[in-house]
């Protein structure tokens with residue numbers, strides 16, 4: 001595995017790979033890697049000759065300073081996992097590699113995609129996220145980018161960005177990998193204490209209930225889910241919404257859109273967790 005610690009090392013590694021006509025799959029991450037991230041690497045390896053994974057905790061997408069400071073950083077373990085997964089290049093840029101003084105970050109008009117759900121609760125988050133993904137895509141120039149359905153709104157916005165830029169990179173959205181009991185894997189899960197970890201299970205459980213029970217409308221489900229989640233003393237719900245997978249606008253009726261996704265954001269103790277199910 002090649003470890004590129006700056007842009008020059010990345011360019012050298014990729015130039016050699018491109019000379020041989022290889023296709024490049026790219027997985028941007030913030031590290032503290034788990035099986036969810038590794039599933040994206042495995043998906044890339046199915047169709048791309050070269051897999052590049054970046055690890056960069058992007059300061060501009062954190063609106064909460066404490067969340068940024070507490071974000072888990074496990075560099076040595078990450079490198080071991082990526083090497084065992086046969087990742088071809090791991091790119092570990094510095095803030096200056098990503099945001100050099102002469103780099104102008106474009107502003108995108110995502111219409112309403114970045115205003116709802118996470119956008120409404122984390123001001124500036126999607127501006128920071130789209131800037132870093134844009135810069136990373138510009139540096140890596142992959143054929144495909146692999147992102148998780150876990151961050152449903154994020155992948156929708158990146159898809160829109162590729163459309164706006166008319167870039168040919170294909171976005172592949174990969175399913176959510178869960179713990180055996182259903183909790184969606186997340187780098188933030190390591191911050192949960194035993195009781196929080198137990199209560200966090202309610203998030204996936206209310207979502208799974210959608211597959212088992214007929215709720216008369218999306219709103220009835222959302223109200224029920226909030227009341228169930230708030231029975232847990234350590235959970236504070238940010239939102240529960242059922243939205244159109246394309247526009248991210250809330251559905252009033254089950255047949256409002258061809259495809260709907262139910263999304264939850266809740267704080268468990270001090271840890272913000274998100275999860276969703278496609279319907």
Ligand code: AMP
Nearest residue numbers: 029030031036147148150151176177185
């Ligand atoms: P992060 O390191 O949290 O920025 O995530 C990097 C990528 O991994 C994003 O595309 C996430 O959606 C994806 N990801 C995170 N958790 C999971 C999971 N449990 N299953 C599948 N993909 C995930």
